[in-house]
Amino acid sequence: MDNSLINYTLHLADTTLILSQRNSEWCGHGPILEQDIAITNISLDLLGQSRNFYQYAAQLINFSKHSEAKVSPSGGDLEGASEDSLAYLRTEREFKNLLLVELQNGDWGQTVLRQFFFSQFQYLLFEQLQQSKDEQLAAIAAKAIKETTYHVRWSSEWVIRLGDGTDESHQRMLHAIDELWRYTGELFEAAEYETAMGIDLAAIKQKWTEKVIAVFDEATLPVPENSFMQLGGKKGVHTEQLGYILTELQYMQRTYPNSNW
Amino acid sequence: MMYKTIDKKMLFSYLEEIKDPEVPVLSIIDLGIVRDIVLHDDEVEVFITPTYSGCPAMDMIATEIRVELATLGFKKVIITQTISPPWTTDWMSDEGKRKLKAYGIAAPDKRFVIPADGVECPLCNSTDTKLMSAFSSTACKSLYQCNDCKEPFDYFKCH
Numbered sequence: 001m002d003n004s005l006i007n008y009t010l011h012l013a014d015t016t017l018i019l020s021q022r023n024s025e026w027c028g029h030g031p032i033l034e035q036d037i038a039i040t041n042i043s044l045d046l047l048g049q050s051r052n053f054y055q056y057a058a059q060l061i062n063f064s065k066h067s068e069a070k071v072s073p074s075g076g077d078l079e080g081a082s083e084d085s086l087a088y089l090r091t092e093r094e095f096k097n098l099l100l101v102e103l104q105n106g107d108w109g110q111t112v113l114r115q116f117f118f119s120q121f122q123y124l125l126f127e128q129l130q131q132s133k134d135e136q137l138a139a140i141a142a143k144a145i146k147e148t149t150y151h152v153r154w155s156s157e158w159v160i161r162l163g164d165g166t167d168e169s170h171q172r173m174l175h176a177i178d179e180l181w182r183y184t185g186e187l188f189e190a191a192e193y194e195t196a197m198g199i200d201l202a203a204i205k206q207k208w209t210e211k212v213i214a215v216f217d218e219a220t221l222p223v224p225e226n227s228f229m230q231l232g233g234k235k236g237v238h239t240e241q242l243g244y245i246l247t248e249l250q251y252m253q254r255t256y257p258n259s260n261w
Numbered sequence: 262m263m264y265k266t267i268d269k270k271m272l273f274s275y276l277e278e279i280k281d282p283e284v285p286v287l288s289i290i291d292l293g294i295v296r297d298i299v300l301h302d303d304e305v306e307v308f309i310t311p312t313y314s315g316c317p318a319m320d321m322i323a324t325e326i327r328v329e330l331a332t333l334g335f336k337k338v339i340i341t342q343t344i345s346p347p348w349t350t351d352w353m354s355d356e357g358k359r360k361l362k363a364y365g366i367a368a369p370d371k372r373f374v375i376p377a378d379g380v381e382c383p384l385c386n387s388t389d390t391k392l393m394s395a396f397s398s399t400a401c402k403s404l405y406q407c408n409d410c411k412e413p414f415d416y417f418k419c420h
Contacts, residue, residue, distance in 0.1 A: 034394035034404060041396040048315020052344065139345035144314050146347065146420055150395055153375075 004196035005134060006060045007096065010086070011193065011234060012137075013053035014097035017087055018242070019118060020046035021249055022105055031108055038154060042115065045147040052140045054083035061086075088253035092242050096191075099233040100183040102242040109162050109169065110176040116155035117180060120211045121187050123148045124204045132197075156215050163219025173221055185229025194234075264303055264334040272298050272305070275333065279325045282318050283399045284417075286364040289322055293352025296343060305330055306339040310348045312420070313400040350420045366402065367416040374419045382407035383414055390414075 023043035030036025058081040065080060100118060105111045126148060129141035162169040188205040216223050232238065252259060267275075276295055277288045289295055289309070297308040307326055311319045323340045330338045350369040358368035362383045373380050376395050379388050387409035395418075397404040402415040 034396070037398070037404075038394055038396040041400055044315040044317070044400060045313060046315070048311070048313060052314055135345070139347075140314075143344050143347035147314060147400075154395060 002196065003064075004193040006057055006064070007191075007193040008197045008199075009053050009057040009060065009137065011096040011191070013050050013057055013086065014095045015101055016046045016050035016053065018095070018097045018245060019101035019114075020044075020050060021245055022101060022103075023111070023115070025105055026111065035108075039111070042151050042154070045144075045151070049140065049144045049147070050087075051083055052144075054086045056136050056140070058082050058086055084253070088250045092238055092246060093236040095238065095242060095246070096234055096236060097238075097242075098183070099186055099230055099239055100180065102233070102239060102245060103180070103183065104241055106176065106179060107172055109172040110179055112155050112158040112162070113173065113176040114180055115151060116159045116215070117184055117187075117212070119148055119151040119155050120208055121204065123152050124207050125199070128200065128204065134197075159215055159221070160219040163216070163221040170220070173219070177221065177224060181224045182228060182230050186231050186233060189229070189231055189234070191234035264305075267300075267333060269298050269300060272300070272330075275329060276307075276326065279322065279329060282321050284361070284364070284366065284401075286360045287357050289326075291354050291357030291360065293348065293354070294322065303334070303336040304339070305335045305337070306341060308341050308343050310343050312348050316400060348420070350417065353417075361417055365414060367405070367414060369417050369419045371419065373416070376403040376416060376418060380405055380416045382410060382412070384412050385410040 020043045023039050023046070026036065026039045027043075028036065030039055061081040098118075100114060103114065123145065126141040126145040130138050130145065132138040132141070159173070163173045164170070187208070188201045190199065190201050194201065213223050230239075273290060273295070276298075277290050279289050281287045281289060281292055281294075284292075292312065294309050294312065295307060296310050299306045299308075307330070309319070309323065309326070319342070323342075326340060327338050353369060361368045365383050367380050367383045370380060376392050378391050380390055380392075381388050382390050382405075385407060387407055389408040391406050391408060393404040393406055393413070395403050397415050401417055401420065403418055404413065405416050406413045
């Protein structure tokens with residue numbers, strides 16, 4: 001069996017898991033209570049999406065390994081891979097998440113700018129994925145896009161508020177653009193498994209760019225000229241920062257294997 | 262054996278007893294979480310759908326359904342989670358909306374598909390209200406404050 005569907009599903013799962021983990025670092029540290037709640041809500045939505053993708057990936061992996069194995073309707077009695085083993089027991093080089101989502105949070109401006117870049121992309125991607133021939137990916141996307149709609153609105157408002165805010169907030173947004181822009185090219189650079197899945201990233205790129213320009217204009221922020229873009233995450237080649245997140249995320253399962261709540 | 266005298270309609274009313282742990286005034290039937298029930302003799306399969314992808318209450322709800330049905334004498338209880346079609350607040354019963362308001366949470370309102378100022382305050386019925394944050398204490402709600410009675414309240418978002 002061709003592994004494109006498994007790899008693509010893992011890419012979607014890893015990306016949402018890592019961004020969820022990053023955003024959750026704000027829990028208890030948000031600038032004000034309402035925004036602390038907002039960022040952790042977004043984190044929870046992403047974790048839920050990630051679980052749906054991992055559960056599906058685990059099913060596909062187990063099915064491809066034992067094509068005669070019994071698959072219970074609840075997915076509960078599967079042997080081998082599980083959502084937990086895929087999240088907790090894979091190494092850096094096996095993670096296929098976007099580089100953008102693994103970067104350190106920086107300040108609040110950098111966190112909301114990353115969410116803005118990502119959510120705009122995810123919304124357009126899910127619009128496409130809802131039409132996928134793969135029914136399960138289409139169902140997960142159709143469910144999740146309702147949540148992403150809120151993330152797009154919330155992060156756009158913050159980019160405008162800070163970009164068109166005080167001198168200090170404007171400077172910080174310029175700094176955030178400097179830090180993050182070079183990781184946005186990867187969103188649209190198709191990995192083999194994306195091409196095989198028929199994802200049209202060129203169409204998404206065009207719409208994404210229009211959205212970013214519109215919000216940046218309102219935020220009085222400059223859209224960078226095309227510059228060098230850092231690639232690698234989709235193929236498992238990451239920045240140094242992913243190792244630190246995985247160390248924290250996987251610590252319990254690696255130290256106390258099979259521990260449960 | 263009690264289960265032998267139970268039909269699907271009765272099962273739905275038994276499941277009325279199970280409340281959403283995060284909004285304990287609403288039953289899982291009011292919320293539209295239970296999509297279908299299939300009976301085969303002493304086996305029963307319940308199809309449930311999560312409200313939001315990351316709703317942490319789903320595991321607890323599934324456990325409570327198991328306990329309830331085991332108490333009724335079913336030997337085998339299968340809980341199957343479906344996500345298509347995606348859950349929507351359109352499936353919330355009118356009774357559910359009434360109970361939400363009585364509990365102090367504004368019910369989903371089609372005029373506020375996108376949360377904005379003006380959702381009716383469930384405490385004093387004023388529409389002079391302010392959206393504080395689109396996100397609130399659980400994934401399904403937005404946070405408001407009433408400019409008349411000054412009380413904060415939650416609005417159960419259209420979804």
